[in-house]
Amino acid sequence: MLDRRSILKTALAAGAMSVWDAPVRFAFASVPTDRRFVVVILRGALDGLAAAPPYGDPDYKSVRGALALDTTGTNALHDLDGHFGLHPALTNMKAMWDAKELVVFQNISSPYRDRSHFDGQNVLETGGTGPHVLGDGWLNRALKPMGLANGDGALAIAASPPLMLSGSGKVSSWMPSVMPQPDAAFLQRVRALYAGDPILGASLDRAIDTEAKADAAMDDKPKTPEQMAQRVGSYGDLTPLFTGAGKLLARDDGPRIAVLDASGWDTHVNEGAGDGQLARRLRALDAGLDAMKTALGPAWKKTAVVMATEFGRTAAPNGNGGTDHGTAGAAFLLGGAVQGGTVRAEWVGLKPSALKDGRDQPPQTDMRVLFKSVLADHMGVSRRDLDGTVFPDSGGVAPAGALFAA
Amino acid sequence: MSLEGAIAAHRFGLGARPGEIEAAAAAPRAWLLRQLDSPADQPQPLDGGAPFQPGGVLVSALIQYRKDREAEKAQASAAMPAPDPVKLFFKTFVAAYTREMAARFALGFTSEKPFAERLVWFWSNHFTVSALNPAAITFVGAFEREAIRPNIAGSFEDMLLAVTRHPAMQLYLDNAQSIGPDSLAGKFTGKGINENLGRELMELHTLGVDGGYTQADVIALAKILTGWSIDRDGGPATGFRYYPARHEPGDIVLRGKTYNGGEDAGIAALKDLAHDPATARHIAMKFAVQFIADDPPPASVARLEKNFLQSGGDLRALAETAVNDPAAWKPGRGKMRSPVEYTAAAMRLLGWPRGGDEDKQVKGVMAATRMMGEFPLAAPSPKGWPDNSDAWSGPDALLNRIQWAKELGNRLPQSFDAVAIADAGLGPLLQADTRAAMKSSASPGDAMALLVASPEFQRR
Numbered sequence: 119m120l121d122r123r124s125i126l127k128t129a130l131a132a133g134a135m136s137v138w139d140a141p142v143r144f145a146f147a148s149v150p151t152d153r154r155f156v157v158v159i160l161r162g163a164l165d166g167l168a169a170a171p172p173y174g175d176p177d178y179k180s181v182r183g184a185l186a187l188d189t190t191g192t193n194a195l196h197d198l199d200g201h202f203g204l205h206p207a208l209t210n211m212k213a214m215w216d217a218k219e220l221v222v223f224q225n226i227s228s229p230y231r232d233r234s235h236f237d238g239q240n241v242l243e244t245g246g247t248g249p250h251v252l253g254d255g256w257l258n259r260a261l262k263p264m265g266l267a268n269g270d271g272a273l274a275i276a277a278s279p280p281l282m283l284s285g286s287g288k289v290s291s292w293m294p295s296v297m298p299q300p301d302a303a304f305l306q307r308v309r310a311l312y313a314g315d316p317i318l319g320a321s322l323d324r325a326i327d328t329e330a331k332a333d334a335a336m337d338d339k340p341k342t343p344e345q346m347a348q349r350v351g352s353y354g355d356l357t358p359l360f361t362g363a364g365k366l367l368a369r370d371d372g373p374r375i376a377v378l379d380a381s382g383w384d385t386h387v388n389e390g391a392g393d394g395q396l397a398r399r400l401r402a403l404d405a406g407l408d409a410m411k412t413a414l415g416p417a418w419k420k421t422a423v424v425m426a427t428e429f430g431r432t433a434a435p436n437g438n439g440g441t442d443h444g445t446a447g448a449a450f451l452l453g454g455a456v457q458g459g460t461v462r463a464e465w466v467g468l469k470p471s472a473l474k475d476g477r478d479q480p481p482q483t484d485m486r487v488l489f490k491s492v493l494a495d496h497m498g499v500s501r502r503d504l505d506g507t508v509f510p511d512s513g514g515v516a517p518a519g520a521l522f523a524a
Numbered sequence: 525m526s527l528e529g530a531i532a533a534h535r536f537g538l539g540a541r542p543g544e545i546e547a548a549a550a551a552p553r554a555w556l557l558r559q560l561d562s563p564a565d566q567p568q569p570l571d572g573g574a575p576f577q578p579g580g581v582l583v584s585a586l587i588q589y590r591k592d593r594e595a596e597k598a599q600a601s602a603a604m605p606a607p608d609p610v611k612l613f614f615k616t617f618v619a620a621y622t623r624e625m626a627a628r629f630a631l632g633f634t635s636e637k638p639f640a641e642r643l644v645w646f647w648s649n650h651f652t653v654s655a656l657n658p659a660a661i662t663f664v665g666a667f668e669r670e671a672i673r674p675n676i677a678g679s680f681e682d683m684l685l686a687v688t689r690h691p692a693m694q695l696y697l698d699n700a701q702s703i704g705p706d707s708l709a710g711k712f713t714g715k716g717i718n719e720n721l722g723r724e725l726m727e728l729h730t731l732g733v734d735g736g737y738t739q740a741d742v743i744a745l746a747k748i749l750t751g752w753s754i755d756r757d758g759g760p761a762t763g764f765r766y767y768p769a770r771h772e773p774g775d776i777v778l779r780g781k782t783y784n785g786g787e788d789a790g791i792a793a794l795k796d797l798a799h800d801p802a803t804a805r806h807i808a809m810k811f812a813v814q815f816i817a818d819d820p821p822p823a824s825v826a827r828l829e830k831n832f833l834q835s836g837g838d839l840r841a842l843a844e845t846a847v848n849d850p851a852a853w854k855p856g857r858g859k860m861r862s863p864v865e866y867t868a869a870a871m872r873l874l875g876w877p878r879g880g881d882e883d884k885q886v887k888g889v890m891a892a893t894r895m896m897g898e899f900p901l902a903a904p905s906p907k908g909w910p911d912n913s914d915a916w917s918g919p920d921a922l923l924n925r926i927q928w929a930k931e932l933g934n935r936l937p938q939s940f941d942a943v944a945i946a947d948a949g950l951g952p953l954l955q956a957d958t959r960a961a962m963k964s965s966a967s968p969g970d971a972m973a974l975l976v977a978s979p980e981f982q983r984r
Contacts, residue, residue: 161904161905162905232739233723233739233742234723234727234733235905235906235907236727236733236905236907237733249733274918276918276920277896277897277918277920277921277924278897278914278915278916278917278918278919278920278921279918284914290919291918291919291920291921292919292920293920295895295920295923295924295927301930304926304930304970304973304974305926307961307974308926308974308977308978310957310961311955311957311958311961311974311977311978311979312979314979315857315979316857317860317913317914317917318917318922318979318982321917321918321919321922322919322922322923322926324919325919325920325922325923326923328919328920329923381904381905384905386698386718386719386720387698387701387718436716436717436718436719437701437702437703437705437710437715437716437717437718438698438701438702438715438718440698440718442718442719442720443719443723475739
């Protein structure tokens, strides 16, 4: 629990006019829902056939070649349903599967059909039918119908919000920092200078508000440089970000929506199978998810996490033991609120005739089905809002159903 | 004081050093363009030690390093384990990168040709190679020295060729390992092409994503560029080598035109891409966004595009077109500075160096800049660092900047005239309320922190 009075007392005792007294932002408003929704954007195009291998497919071994995962031994994949599995590095996700808290989607993709990372991410984040059709993010457009557009409701774990969460709805951003704590009196004076600035004033208000909540949420407030470094983590370590997100989301007055970025999936060279480059990255992601679950505590039961990537990769390895840009791939829905333990795949096999352009996983399910399912059945957004403003003109794309307990 | 002098120093340069606005004031456009008359400066080692090494020497060094590690591994036993290769890599190649970036930061603080330096930063980011890629980190410093700096006022075609051949790009976008499947090496090893460079070269470096190419063209360009690689024998100084045995033989059709002829096919394809109208459009837009506005006037973009096409990609002429564009001199709120631009502007404002431990100061700025979300030659993707105000003004990003401004102020001496520095450094760009707030500050350090945090200093 945040003790706002103690912050006030400290600030006033220091002889400074407290920034909390300013007409900047005052109360931490109560939020209209206790449901949590987290999106993890896997930038760089995750290899879906590595993350959720269709090892029961008769062509799996021949198509994947050196990238095929073992079904026995030290680096054996985790079996899910006798046909699909999970990459051996995803042990915590396997535990979620066993607890019926994980749904795996295969052959899923956004409406984007070309192979540019940046256009692909644009479509994934805007929710448009093509790149640059829409200028703001679908999750931002969903804030209003969720009643979360006042700035307290949504948080990007980033220096600046990514496109998915950018738009007219107010959001905040936060990252674990090693910078010294802001001095309230100084911030107040800077805030006064920002009064006439169209961007900076509002942005600083959000920052001050979120930082206060984060300070209160972090019980392990770093004191020494070593502790500070630990809080930020080493390069590639996702747990500080996921832990921070979990702790903020867990608060009664915390955000209900969070977006995290996890990049490093563009495995053109030496991708590796059960061990290697991709395995290390998946292990970091898996550890991050577990850290977030721990930090959420009881709020995990109210939480749905979506992990999505801009597109998949080629089914077969390229000339360098890696994979090139493809079309469809895998996505994941997990969390205590999810009714899981299933794989959703319109599986058509891995024969060249089944693959898109003879090379990519075919796009059988629209990514918006997954996004809409969470927004409709977990966050209570109406079909009218979903088909009209959140994903404009998408009436033909219906939520999947049966992903959450009725 | 001259408004145009101040705009020249801030919008086209890196922020004014003491006296800079006066120097620019008489003829701001000429002051900017004069900076392109001589080659761009090269960063110099701050420790006065060995000069930074050419890309070709670094290729040899890296190959030798790998051989040494393999030999150690072969000789290792349980009693005498081989040294940790990761630690050794950090001690040598990562440390060399950091040393060179320190020099690059310091050059930004002190450069007397700040417009030329801005152009270097712009083109380095356009042709992103990133130290986040362990294969490329050894070469990214050499890349900027060898492929970017000599070409900022030359031709786009020359820069494109230098960039594409450089070991940093060959390794960063995986072309060094791309092999034509029907080449001798392809038939012998069963290995094939890697599409990465072929795609990004058209999408990011030349035509732009809507510039008119298909997946078949991506594969075609990748095939055309097979054989282009790093020199595995560590031969000539460039570090580049063309291997005919890896080159895909036969006719290759790229965007309707047939290329055939080994290395020359690649050179011809790059030249065609460099002079394509779509490339002119793509470069004009990026240039206008960098120097004019997030959402630049279409007429400005059109002028740059026309100039690029007519001049055959003359980059000095392109810079001149931007400098002579009235829209670039519009007073009022400019774009947010990126973190690298922001910290450099603050150090220039203070007239760095002013004594103390310079090495420590530069390292402190480097760490703070990274914290704010940007680091030179280390972008998270081949698209490079973003160039729009929204990317750098998010709540957490902004708070980091303000915290740094305060820390910077805390480290300044107890007595100096902060308002005089503000007047000299910003001229007419300094806002009345900022000046008043500085005057009522408890210490000059606090006043300076307010100035660095102020909206006019966040922007350029």
